[in-house]
Amino acid sequence: MIYIKDFILHLFFILFPILLYHSITFYRNEIINESMQKMYLFISCSISSIMCMLFPIFVHAGVNFDLRGIPIIIAILYGGYLYGFFTIVVLLLFRLLIGGYDGIISTFIATPLYTILPAFLYPYWADFNKKIKFVASFFIISIKFLALYFVIYFGHSFLQFQYNHLFEDFRYAILLGVFSFITIVLAIFLLEYFLDIAAIQRQVQKTKRLSMVSSLAASVAHEIRTPLTVVKGFSQLLGTEQNKSNKEFVPIILHELDRTEEIVQNFLNLANNKVSEMKSISSIELIDSSIEALTTYSSNSKVPIDCFHEKNYRLKGDFAPLCEALINILKNSIDAVSNPHGKVTVKCFMKNKNVIIQVKDNGVGMTSEQIERLGEPAYNLIEKGTGLGLMTAFSIIYAHGGDIQFKSKINKGTVVTISIPGYKKGA
The missing domain is CATH 1.10.1760 (Arp2/3 complex 21 kDa subunit ARPC3)
Known part of the structure; x- marks a missing residue:
């Protein structure tokens, strides 16, 4: 032996x-x-x-x-x-x-x-x-x-x-x-x-980092919003003046204020992403609502969104935050596509008692190091982005007991897999 x-x-x-x-x-x-x-x-x-x-x-x-x-x-x-x-x-x-x-x-x-x-x-x-x-x-x-x-x-x-x-x-x-x-x-x-x-x-x-940023975001956003409102009000009054040399700067000021206000709103969304009420949600309704919200953005970017529903499934969650998370992910996928034949594809299916939503694009792709940093504060791969949208998506999905995974190849595209606890819709 x-x-x-x-x-x-x-x-x-x-x-x-x-x-x-x-x-x-x-x-x-x-x-x-x-x-x-x-x-x-x-x-x-x-x-x-x-x-x-x-x-x-x-x-x-x-x-x-x-x-x-x-x-x-x-x-x-x-x-x-x-x-x-x-x-x-x-x-x-x-x-x-x-x-x-x-x-x-x-x-x-x-x-x-x-x-x-x-x-x-x-x-x-x-x-x-x-x-x-x-x-x-x-x-x-x-x-x-x-x-x-x-x-x-x-x-x-x-x-x-x-x-x-x-x-x-x-x-x-x-x-x-x-x-x-x-x-x-x-x-x-x-x-x-x-x-x-x-x-x-x-x-x-990642959850710890999101928690720290969320607590900081609430105080920062509320402190900034008040002076922004005052500045925006006086800028609108400035636009009513007869002095043309002043009036030509007003649209620029208002545009930048709107952009700043959007960033503040993203901070507030990140801070207030707790699940308020868990309800039964239709997977088809969730995906279609998210795609519909991006119809204009998708059209302007010339990136179509194709959707394939295997069946209708029920998720357990809060509709509005989940919709916001999916919109942020879809928006990132659209922004990642730069070629004339680019498109974004959404699929939904059931696996191991979880509803799986896959968002696939044929964009620029990411390295493994870039994937590891996704969801970090102030990290983004788009020049005009802030990284807050993806942070919010991570936080919302984790709050629902779900998971989000990324697979990507440079110049081939990215597949985002969202997993949310759910059950198949009965007859």
Whole structure:
């Protein structure tokens, strides 16, 4: 039973870097950007693969195997094509360094075979729930098992490999499959758990910032509004004078005062975004009202808004604030579109007892660093904007027990996913 000890050692090689990374970032209270996360994943997966090769699992004389493929699969699913490819290159180079004709040929043949499915699943992996990910892991390990069997059989039959006893007794093959499946499930479980914690941590920090700004906004807005009203009144009186040299400046003054008043109103909206009364809201009515409010703005910007309702759903919330939040998000999407064929698309569907509203544009897109800063005070990506609209949207959605996520690619566009607790409308 010495192979149990070796298996536990392999578990340590693969899982310890994940635990170490989470411990460092969590206790330092830092949120690492996406590029650094993937770089760390590449380094840890490369080291894990090398350690697995250096210390294989011995069953008995002539029968040994290792779990070097698990870190490769993890690197592709969570790091993407680039960092997954780098991890494979490190694995192959180290295998060349170790030497051994059979091992080199089998590694170079088997690795591309069992990484095809993870590479295919990567674009959809983040959208899968945990159950689907565990089921997908079973198929990934099954393909890895078949690839290994094929390479051993092919190598022994055609490439003069030394006889490998791993598949001589089917119990050993089952042992390899069970060990591999247990390891990848544990690794995925830990990664998903820590990703959920990181998401909650980001939301808590953002909520704290919004709370601080909201309390400040109320006092600032009320202090500014009174003198603004006085200045606007006297400016209107100035417009009635006969002196033309004075009158030509009046429209400019009034325009800037209106703009300032709009900013003050945004501050007040941010300060007064508490849910007053939770009612049953129609998803169709909410979306259509928000789009209708932006009809003129959309037309002037020459950016059409297309809407697709899967069905009518009921949300639990306050209609006016939710409508305001959706208007702010739609307005940002319109502003992000600069190409002549630009458009904004709105979809609504049900997922896990939540009503999902997706707003998609084909605009300029954002980097991961820009996405992380969305909703921060005084941060905006539009020259004429203040960032208050998106802050208000974040605050309103969080107040409804919902969530908002952004996915974006530079020069490709952005998808905003709003999730609000709700239920499907009955017959």
